[in-house]
Amino acid sequence: MKQRPGNTKADEQAINIIIAAVKSIAPMSGTDIELMLAILQYKTVKKHQLLLKEGEVSRNVYFLVSGFFRMYYIDFDGNEINYRFTDQHNFLVDFQSFLIQKPSHFYWEAMQDAELFVLPYRDIQDAYASSPAWNNFGRLMAEHVYLQLNERVEMLLFMNPEERYLHLLKTKPELFEKVSQFHLSSYMGVKPESLSRLRKRLLKK
Amino acid sequence: MKQRPGNTKADEQAINIIIAAVKSIAPMSGTDIELMLAILQYKTVKKHQLLLKEGEVSRNVYFLVSGFFRMYYIDFDGNEINYRFTDQHNFLVDFQSFLIQKPSHFYWEAMQDAELFVLPYRDIQDAYASSPAWNNFGRLMAEHVYLQLNERVEMLLFMNPEERYLHLLKTKPELFEKVSQFHLSSYMGVKPESLSRLRKRLLKK
DNA sequence: GGGAAACGTTGACGTTGGTTAAGAAATGAA
DNA sequence: TTCATTTCTTAACCAACGTCAACGTTTCCC
Numbered sequence: 001m002k003q004r005p006g007n008t009k010a011d012e013q014a015i016n017i018i019i020a021a022v023k024s025i026a027p028m029s030g031t032d033i034e035l036m037l038a039i040l041q042y043k044t045v046k047k048h049q050l051l052l053k054e055g056e057v058s059r060n061v062y063f064l065v066s067g068f069f070r071m072y073y074i075d076f077d078g079n080e081i082n083y084r085f086t087d088q089h090n091f092l093v094d095f096q097s098f099l100i101q102k103p104s105h106f107y108w109e110a111m112q113d114a115e116l117f118v119l120p121y122r123d124i125q126d127a128y129a130s131s132p133a134w135n136n137f138g139r140l141m142a143e144h145v146y147l148q149l150n151e152r153v154e155m156l157l158f159m160n161p162e163e164r165y166l167h168l169l170k171t172k173p174e175l176f177e178k179v180s181q182f183h184l185s186s187y188m189g190v191k192p193e194s195l196s197r198l199r200k201r202l203l204k205k
Numbered sequence: 206m207k208q209r210p211g212n213t214k215a216d217e218q219a220i221n222i223i224i225a226a227v228k229s230i231a232p233m234s235g236t237d238i239e240l241m242l243a244i245l246q247y248k249t250v251k252k253h254q255l256l257l258k259e260g261e262v263s264r265n266v267y268f269l270v271s272g273f274f275r276m277y278y279i280d281f282d283g284n285e286i287n288y289r290f291t292d293q294h295n296f297l298v299d300f301q302s303f304l305i306q307k308p309s310h311f312y313w314e315a316m317q318d319a320e321l322f323v324l325p326y327r328d329i330q331d332a333y334a335s336s337p338a339w340n341n342f343g344r345l346m347a348e349h350v351y352l353q354l355n356e357r358v359e360m361l362l363f364m365n366p367e368e369r370y371l372h373l374l375k376t377k378p379e380l381f382e383k384v385s386q387f388h389l390s391s392y393m394g395v396k397p398e399s400l401s402r403l404r405k406r407l408l409k410k
Numbered sequence: 411g412g413g414a415a416a417c418g419t420t421g422a423c424g425t426t427g428g429t430t431a432a433g434a435a436a437t438g439a440a
Numbered sequence: 441t442t443c444a445t446t447t448c449t450t451a452a453c454c455a456a457c458g459t460c461a462a463c464g465t466t467t468c469c470c
Contacts, residue, residue: 075363083362096355099348105359128344132337139333139344143304146351149358150301154310156361157288157394158280161457182417189362194457196419201456366427387447399427401449406426 014042014065018117021063021089025144026137035131039123044115051092051108051116058097058104060118064088067114068178071106072186080107082187085179092116095145111178161190162198219247219270223322226268226294230349231342240336244328249320256297256313256321263302263309264326269293272319273383276311277391285312287392290384297321300350316383366395367403 015037022028022036045051045067052058054074069092071084083106086092097104098121127134155164165188168175175184185195220242227233227241250256250272257263259279274297276289288311291297302309303326332339360369370393373380380389390400 073363081363095348096352099352128341132340135337135340135344136333139340139347142344142347142351143300146347146354147301147304149351149354153354153358153361156358158278158286180417191458192418193420193459197457200419385447396428397448398429398450402427405449 014115014117015040017065017089018063021091022137026133026140028133028137032131032133035127035134036119039119039127041118041120042115043118045110045113047110047113049110051110052094052097052104053107054105055103056097057101058094059101059121060093061098061121061124062092063117063119064090064092065115065117067116068111069108069114070111070179070183071108073106080186082179082183085175085187087174087178088114091141093145095142156189161188161194162202164188165195165198165202219320219322220245222270222294223268226296227342231338231345233338233342237336237338240332240339241324244324244332246323246325247320248323250315250318252315252318254315256315257299257302257309258312259310260308261302262306263299264306265298266303266324266326266329267297268322268324269295269297270320270322272321273316274313274319275316275384275388276313278311285391287384287388290380290392292379292383293319296346298350300347361394366393366399367407369393370400370403370407 019033051062064086066088068088069086070082073081073083075081094104094106128138155167159167181195182192185192188195224238256267269291271293274291275287278286278288280286299309299311333343360372364372386400387397390397393400
């Protein structure tokens, strides 16, 4: 792992976590893992710090060793709209900005102190070019993210706010522990007041 | 190209179209193209015919040489909800069902007589395994489909129906030529009556 | 601990989309 | 051509979300 200026030190534990996460996505030989360890950079981020701002190009894929992030967008009226939440032990990337290397529409904010690994765009493209296993990993990761996004479209397209709430309760109960009603509401595509009323309505039933 | 029973015959022209489409997504050597031609099957479909039904597993990727398809879903109330439209010279796949080989939620219907190429799941997985170029292609296709879907989420999440209509007019004018207002409405996430009213409202401005 | 900020709830009111129903217009098939 | 089907529009009514505002509660941070 690169120890560049500004890099804090990753412990054994953190490295084992990312190796397990990668292997759970695609099979990897020792050499392929070495390739990854050589490009990893370790970083810590304080609560409320931003990893990415609107207008910046996402030049990295991140892996969240610990902490919790939200990806949000600021709409025409200046409201923050939460687009996605990412929990620890997951990869974290503005896939759109990363893939086409264009400025992002999003902000990435740490909602808790976080530790993460940084995988620079350039190094990942090199890995794709030099290792079939990494290319395979890239394909699986894209497919994986596609499926996640697909779930979101289905929720927004096929369900009304009440159904979305019940669906999230059932499929992502963790969210309700980590995220305030306020932040959840924009993720659901409604205003905080509407979520509050919706919950009241459901309680009556 | 395999000439199995039931396969009609593809002409030179159709083969050139798919080769061009593949090369526009990822660079391919002659050998890689041969690999594809060896697994291609040619098929024609009449207007209103279904390529896939809810509950079936999507066992193929298709390439649309000519014609126009809609992918739709039937909601709890029995309404057909259009999820995606695919025009000629594009790949056509229920990515979710295809990736995990689980039953699809969707129907694929030809809205015009169509000619297409069929690429079976098994053969594609073999191509991924045997050719890095195909793995690369698979990754790029997944990324490409991701970006398309992402556009859709942004539209549904960040815009109200009126904004969605104006946005589609600007970004996908072809849709308005090929698709009736009726079919467009469910794609936009509203009822036909609402789209009609919305258009009337806009005309007044 | 205390003040500020963020969050949650409620009310009143306007707007808009859903629902139902009906009929006109366009399209398609026999 | 003619009949049936699909699509489009309009109307009336209702339910639900957005907006604005007020206020209580919780959390955060110095």
